Amino acid sequence: MTHQLAQSRHIHSILNFAAKDSYPALTPNAELIGRSWKRCIEDYGMDPSRPRSARIVTQQTLREHQDSVDEFLNVARAGVDQLYGIIAGLGYVVLLTDHRGITVQYLGDRRYDRRLRKAGLYLGADWNEQYAGTCAVGTCIQEQQALTCHRVDHFDATHISLTCTSAPIRDPSGDLLAVLDISALDSPNARESQTFALHLTQLYARLIEDAYFLRRYRNQTVLRCGVSREFVQVNGQYLFAIDEGGRIEAVNTAGRSLMPKNAAGLIDGVSGMTELFECDLRDIWSIPYDHDDQVKAFRHYANKDTLFATLIKPKAKPADYSGSVKASNDERVPELDQLAADDPVMRRTLSLAKRLRNRDVGLLILGETGTGKEVLAKAIHQSGSRASGAFIAVNCAAIPESLIESELFGYVAGAFTGARAKGMRGLIQQAEGGTLFLDEIGDMPLHLQTRLLRVLAEGEVLPVGAEAPIRVNCRFMAATHQNLEQLVQSGAFRSDLYYRLNGATLKLPSLCQRADRQHVINSVLRKLIKQGQVEDVHIRADAMSAMLAYHWPGNIRELVNALAFAEATCDNHEITAEDLPEACLKQKSVAVPTEPSESPDGRRCLLLALETYRWNITEVARRFDVSRPTIYRWLQHHDIEQPRFLGKR
Structure with missing residues (x-):
């Protein structure tokens, strides 16, 4: 049947319903759908022969709707992301609307943006029943219950290829707060394919609702x-x-x-x-x-x-107390504590940093570019016994090789052509009584590694052109994004220097790996505001969701640039998703597992696909882009038995 013919038959079916006032046949929610069709005809004056195009509200209107539920969106984000991770591989999108039916949060495959926007499965889409007709969101709002609006259940003939499932989310007073919806542009004809979708949507609606309840009453x-x-x-x-x-x-x-x-x-x-x-x-x-x-x-x-x-019970605020010279696991060290919230890797790193901050043992800080290695080193210095001394940071990769020796070790008068008349104290001497931080130590030339080793071993520095060494007293910290062990094995880095520097290793996770990303984003913004680099602005929930979903290849350094850009382009002292750099708006790809063991959601994803396609193994294999034997291997791996009455298909 062609799409145009299907639409014509659907229009005829609604007109026949209007004439006879009989509920649609073969519909589990026959009375519910019938009531909605009746509202569309009698209350809203809709004409089924004149379909309406999707209504996407303006950015200003969308912003107003998002502002009204900003606290809720901050809580709902995690549930929406998790739900999308389960269903994305099956071609679904996730919509979260407010109680008026305006889509205030949306996750979908950006490759199909044009089709999704045309169908109204998009951010800012208005799914109020008075405008969109019978649909999962609008009818959920009217009927105050979860439902699936499958294909010809929709009033608008242009929606009959869609399947949409919605569940209400209520505030602690029992009033409708939002609607959670999962929808697909193209769905199987069988209505039973959406049974699991309904259960899944109701489950996540309850999880989001309860999380919001606990947030509201956290005190x-x-x-x-x-x-x-x-x-x-x-x-x-x-x-x-x-x-x-x-x-x-x-x-x-x-x-x-x-x-x-x-x-x-x-x-x-x-x-x-x-x-x-x-x-x-x-x-x-x-x-x-x-x-x-x-x-x-x-x-x-x-x-x-x-x-x-x-x-x-609400947690009591911890009593403030002063730390002793010797750190303990529970000691508060503000300079270090502010660098993380509840990320487990950062907690271990900072706990070790607290114990070592007053010791002169060498520290090697490892982490990707932009993860804040210098920030951590400076915090250790400022919180330790050498805080009154200078903190000298040297980027070994940024100084030309021809200058790095004189910059580090200094030189005496007349040491070389172009030298200062009075000579120059090197950076190592400038760190006297304080800390010398050698960033990107893996890029230091081999012949300088030998000279640095002498400084570490003997506590003396020999300026270029000098005849006698000079005693120095400073702490050394080093950092790199490279694998120093591999550099040692390849002969590019001295093993004795590596072990001198590596008295203890502190590891920094990448920003996308951190469980406290939201804390980092807010902390970086507060710091930029305090330093006067940006004006005092607020991050709205949609912008926060986008930033939490982004993978940040440049880590915290990229985050700083993104926030500065967003502050410069935002209006009314509020950063929205539209103000972020374009790269930050790219959703994390949701990987469809090639092997079930690769994903904790593999079983749920597989079961949903089987339910959707009524155990048609060929269709499920096509959806995952694998062979039929692979599907059977997955079934065996997850101990899933095929219903006997279906047989192999």
Whole structure:
């Protein structure tokens, strides 16, 4: 059937529905879709024979909608990214709209931008039912429930190739806050192919909603309940924010299902946990102490079901105290602590740096270009016993080879043609009492490595042209992005110098590997503002999402440039995604695994594909661009059995 013929039949089907007021046939949500079609015809005055083009709001309007849910977008980003990582290989996009149906966050394959934008599967698209007709987002908003709008369920005939699945996200008051949607331009005809999509969308909508609830009430005690004792601390579905008297101040969507309701279906008659559960207030507050697992069983007053509960208490602010000369694991060292938040690799690096900052042991800092090796070295110097001395940084790769010897070691008067009349103190001498930081040490010429080794071994420097050495007292730190062990093996770097420099090794992860990227972005911006390099600006959630998704090949150095560019191009002291350099807007590619073992999401991705294509192995193989035997090998690897009634296809 041609696309034009399919559209004509769909228009005829809607007109027939309007004439007979009969719900669409063969639709699981027949009444729901029928109500929506009826609204489109009677309330909105839509004509099915006059399809509407996708409506993309202006940048200014989009910005206003994003601003209104900025805090929520900061929380939702991780869930949207994770969901997209699971479904991208199957041709889906992810849309997150506000409660009015405007797409405020979007992830999709940029190769199909033109088609996606034309279909309205794009940032800023308006999916309100009053404009777009029956669709997953708009009808979810109207019906206040999760649903799949599959192909001919759509009112607009231009949407009948689409499949869209949406789930509502509510705020702690129970009001609709946003809608999470996954959609595909081309989908299998079978409606059953979207069963798993519906479950997946509802799951991530709940995860995002609960994460936002916990963020909103992070300074308050939250009672978390679930049906399983073993999982309640990580996946308790019922959340109650309570005050010191056990009174309920907010509850998530799942928790509202436990609350008694009046004849109108509204929550009624419960103000405290002791009215909801058969317990005393003491039973609530003693949860962390009565059992080793910090979980306690409660019985629901009304339905008598047993639920397990744990308490999430706000963290008390640590008392400020002064550090001693000798560092401990818990010692606060502001110069170092500000360099990271909760990244595990950085925590280990900074913990070691704290222990060694007052020792004169040589430090070798390893990391890619732009990861902040000099920043770390300077922080160690400023927090250590040599802080009153100078910090001299030398980039061994930036100084011409012909000058590096005189720059490092200095020279006496008349040492060579063009020398200063009074000679010059070298950088090593200038670091007297302080720290000499040798950046890109791997680029130092071999003959100078020999002279540097003497300085390290004997604590003396011999200026060019001098007859007697000069005593020096400074600490040496070195850094490189190269593999010094390989350079030693190839003869390009002296092994004895390597071991002299490498009293301890500090490793810096690349920016894209850091778990605290958001902290780094905010810290770098604050530093630029404090230094007067940029004006005081705010990073909006869409810009933060784009920066967190970018792989930053230039690391923190590239981040500094990107923020400076964005500040220069932004309006109203607010950086949006549109203000970022074009490179930062490129989404991370989502790898479809060639072997299931390569991805923790391999099984889920494979199951979704099998469900989508109703176990048609040929279609699944085509989707992953592999052979049929590879699919069967994946099934065996993940211990997935093909349903017997389908047979091999």
